[in-house]
Amino acid sequence: MIDIRNLNVHLGEFRLRDVSLSIDPGEFFVLMGPTGAGKTVLLEAVAGLVPVLGGNIFIGGRDVTRMLPEERGIGIMYQDYALFPHLRIVRNIKYGLRYHRLDKETAQKRFGRLVDDLGIGHLLKRYPETLSGGELQRVALARALMVEPGIILLDEPLSALDQNFREEIRLLLKKINRSSHITFFMVTHDFSEALTLATKAAIMCEGAIAQTGSIRDLFSKPASTFVASFVGMKNVFSAQFNGNQACVDSLTIEVPQPHHHSTGYIAVRPEDIVISLQRFESSIRNAFPGMICGMIDQGFLYEVHIRVRAVVFKSLVTKGAAIDLALDIGAGVHISFKASAVHVF
């Protein structure tokens, strides 16, 4: 559906460097990356809103690189919703109608269906400023869907919503993606958001695509240290491999399968590292004594840093557990993690 080939864009301080992506029809594609990676620029390039320096964008096989935005038939939704503040909700939703040849009856039918589906019937006569975040989001969605675009671009659509609305809108997006033929291309900086929505995803770093694939693959098989730490593998170490063993500094760590190179990286999620006061006698192969050298408050959790010889491991512990175990900086503890929790790349 969307085929981006070697796209180059310079826009102020942002630049996209040789971005290539391919998105199948009907997919829910999520583009992730830290702030400033150029995600929104890529989205706006697809919509035709920023000048392209080199490369091509194909939509449904058609080269749209030189087309005006209004000729592309791509809907766009911003995180601030971008409803027209001077128009009532009903006029906002019907804004695009006059540019699409549509008989009155079909239009009215579609309008009625959207209003029902999205539950915004009671808002039609109001102005955007009087609506809540979740309502604005649903109206913006209705406005985009009203002209039945082939593709909808979503620029961090959930980041401005509070938690309760997020869940609601997320389910809504999933439902629409499944029940229609519309391709969704969503940008976010939040990995956990992608987890629940994406059928496929890519991670972007400094204007280039770092990795693309299914969300499971990105999560469990990161291809670079950047991706590994972006998906929450806080323990990323360079290692020497020897059969099923990896050497990190002077530590020997059991890994699930042999690596095809002699050097590479291993990564362990902090939630997979267990802290105990005594050494476990169990089937867990990787167990080391260490000392706590840092505790970072994360709301309900502590991120505990444990130094084992020269290597610092990061582990997540609930506040309750931290109090029970009397964890504090300087305390001696044991850490352990399964060989199967170690990712090798």
Next chain:
Amino acid sequence: MIDIRNLNVHLGEFRLRDVSLSIDPGEFFVLMGPTGAGKTVLLEAVAGLVPVLGGNIFIGGRDVTRMLPEERGIGIMYQDYALFPHLRIVRNIKYGLRYHRLDKETAQKRFGRLVDDLGIGHLLKRYPETLSGGELQRVALARALMVEPGIILLDEPLSALDQNFREEIRLLLKKINRSSHITFFMVTHDFSEALTLATKAAIMCEGAIAQTGSIRDLFSKPASTFVASFVGMKNVFSAQFNGNQACVDSLTIEVPQPHHHSTGYIAVRPEDIVISLQRFESSIRNAFPGMICGMIDQGFLYEVHIRVRAVVFKSLVTKGAAIDLALDIGAGVHISFKASAVHVF
């Protein structure tokens, strides 16, 4: 040390209403509350920076309500550090010296000690704009300590720092509070920050003090539903009491001790509620079957909402556990929590 009596302040949209607080010498007092509660206004009233409408502020027994800020001898530290951008670090630190009669030798000795203690010797010749957040914070602290104030007011000193620096500055503040006679009065909107620092604390709500006491008391014995939810007891229900039992809607919940009124509130922390697929046979007295009606993503955790008849409980579950238990909206689960985890008020 600080004695605030019936303080009233109107400042734009903020107002303080009859605020009374008493802070002992050498204490690390933390004032908490949501954004907009008026915490900073109270701090600035103590420092003499906002006009007082009514009430009095005593410092060391002296009524300072009508004194100019420079006559009060109170240091203040802001979250944006507020270093003088046009002065080198060394001139920033020594800024206040000329207003305090201090012989050169004493001043130089104190300066050397502070620079050593705070590890900022290498920064002295630089300008503030070239420093990192943690460095700025330590310099701001040195500048305030240089004139040996009796009190230091801290306005969310950690909120602009990233996690790694927070821990460091927190330990530093604790150390200085213990080794000096300086009273610290800190404002924060973050409860977990207070946990590690405060000897005593107060919670503020809409310009008034909601509760004051030791940090343990606030955490375990909130006096109102506002305080309860502020300290993270997301499950707060009004209840009818009957001996060791509380009735919430049609649910009967075991509580640790009888309540002296027949109606009141119970509160349970979300991390104390355990979710399982089967019913536990255990000593836990409160166990109910329910259905998941919401899952809110919180980074490493899900906040899971479980409807038990008409009551919605909130529980915290790690992402890993949520995947293992295949938790999803609509799934039937069992929740359980100890009677001792129920707080009654």
Next chain:
Amino acid sequence: MGRKGSFFWVSFSCGIMVLTFILLPLVEMLTAPSGAMLRETLQDRNVIRSIWLSIYTAASAAGISFLVGTPLAYLLARSQFRGKHLIESVIDLPIVIPHPVVGIAILGVAGKNHWLGQYLHEFGIRIMGSTTGIITVLTFVGMPFYINALKAGFEAISPRLENVSRSLGASMWSTFVRVTFPLAWRSVLVGLIMCCARSISEFGAVVVVAYHPMIAPVLIYERYEGYGLQYSQPVAVWLVLVCLSLFLALRLLALPQKKVS
């Protein structure tokens, strides 16, 4: 502060001084002529004609600024390009050019010695001593104010609204008419009023280009020169009242907007 320091009182005194310095002459002037004199002045055909001409020429300057300046202001608000600062500087130039020099510069290209002047002459357009000339001069001094005010207004409108409009199929023209302009109308008004206020108060540039037909400031100057202070004051009062009502409209329009943003 519980107490006000000496610093406050010094600043406060300076404030009183400045306000007095500005208000005293204006209030004295407005109150000097008697009601009878003011009424009488209003029956003087020359006065009425000159005030109307002032209003008409200032409004025309604003109208021309609206037509030509609006698209330019939009372009400057939305595009980023090398040399943008230079172009903005050029647009601000008329603000710093001494007023008689503005007139001289415009006469320099409108005279018969200049190709542009000859060209205009062939079409029967006269600058010197004509209403056209006055409007040209007032547009020159007033346009920067319109463009700057409107540019700020356009900048305050999120380009995302336009992006969404175009993604829904609207052309740039349609987007401008349906989204951008309706959202910018307040800035347009503020800009028009600022342009009017600047051009209605102009004297030096106009007196060089066209002593006749007489706009109000020139009439006031003539009466002052010919008959003295007393005789010029009533006309001045009426012109100031026109200016003040423009100014009041500007304040009323500009203030609520500030509160919103």
Next chain:
Amino acid sequence: MGRKGSFFWVSFSCGIMVLTFILLPLVEMLTAPSGAMLRETLQDRNVIRSIWLSIYTAASAAGISFLVGTPLAYLLARSQFRGKHLIESVIDLPIVIPHPVVGIAILGVAGKNHWLGQYLHEFGIRIMGSTTGIITVLTFVGMPFYINALKAGFEAISPRLENVSRSLGASMWSTFVRVTFPLAWRSVLVGLIMCCARSISEFGAVVVVAYHPMIAPVLIYERYEGYGLQYSQPVAVWLVLVCLSLFLALRLLALPQKKVS
């Protein structure tokens, strides 16, 4: 956009029109007199004297604005009180008053019929036809620009810096000298230059109060009236060059600051 739409090209044409309209007369005027004429003009004592008088009076107006306007700008930047908008409006008033009317209003209170005029007369201060009068008028028209620029500058300085300074024992005076002013110096300069630029370009108000001693715009006008366009242009060129260097200084000072904030 891959392609530029028609909207862009229309805006672009408007831009070219406006720039031509502004630049053509100015460039023509600057290039009209020959180098010899310009050199010759510079040997005319009257020209030199009038340009110096223009610079001197404008600088004096800026100096007075600095002394009285700085504390007021600080007060307006830092305090919130009822009627603040009203006071800001009063300070902006001189911007909209027609230029000859400014002169008339000031003469109205400086004349012998007014108690203030009598008072001034007793102290030997003459407004009409004196350098003092010119400075008074230029201060009147230039001060609002200084105060507005500096007020914005003060507003950009965090009050927290001042709060910290006072918590360290510094009085408000000491804080202003050691913290606020050093951080605001760029705004002070910008304000002074804007005040200068406005007052050096003034003609209408000055010509009412003091035809003699002659400031440059008056001299230019006199030569234009007496001897025609050609004769006035060389003086105009020199005055415009002074104004443009002020303007350039303003741009150079103002631009980097924008980038930082």
